[in-house]
Amino acid sequence: MIKMTVMYNLPEGADHEEFLKWRTGEHQADNAAIPGLIKTDFYVIKRAWNQVQAPYRYMTEAYYPDMETFEKTFFDPDYQLKMKDWLKIMADPVFLISEEVISQGIK
Numbered sequence: 001m002i003k004m005t006v007m008y009n010l011p012e013g014a015d016h017e018e019f020l021k022w023r024t025g026e027h028q029a030d031n032a033a034i035p036g037l038i039k040t041d042f043y044v045i046k047r048a049w050n051q052v053q054a055p056y057r058y059m060t061e062a063y064y065p066d067m068e069t070f071e072k073t074f075f076d077p078d079y080q081l082k083m084k085d086w087l088k089i090m091a092d093p094v095f096l097i098s099e100e101v102i103s104q105g106i107k
Helices: 016-024 026-032 067-074 077-087
Strands: 002-009 039-044 058-064 091-099
Touching (some): 016 039, 026 039, 058 067
Antiparallel strands (some): 039 058
16 A cells, blocks of 8 residues: 655745645645545644744645655646646655555554
């Protein structure tokens, strides 16, 4: 499984509540409609261990069955056009693409 983790902040002066409304509504629907996507989650980061303040306030995780599916959908030209607009409302974004090595449920 492939997971894309995106950590980011909002630009100075952006409205947190307005962002949450967009992110959990319209944008969540856009994410959920990505072909081949297994699951997508959104988080507000509350704190970081061993730091006075977390370096990022928001995090999105998106799960794909394999790298081929991820690359086909993420690098699609139409998706990349949308991404240009979305990047305008993010500050300091970090995109991490990881491949699952082991997954274990805990009872």
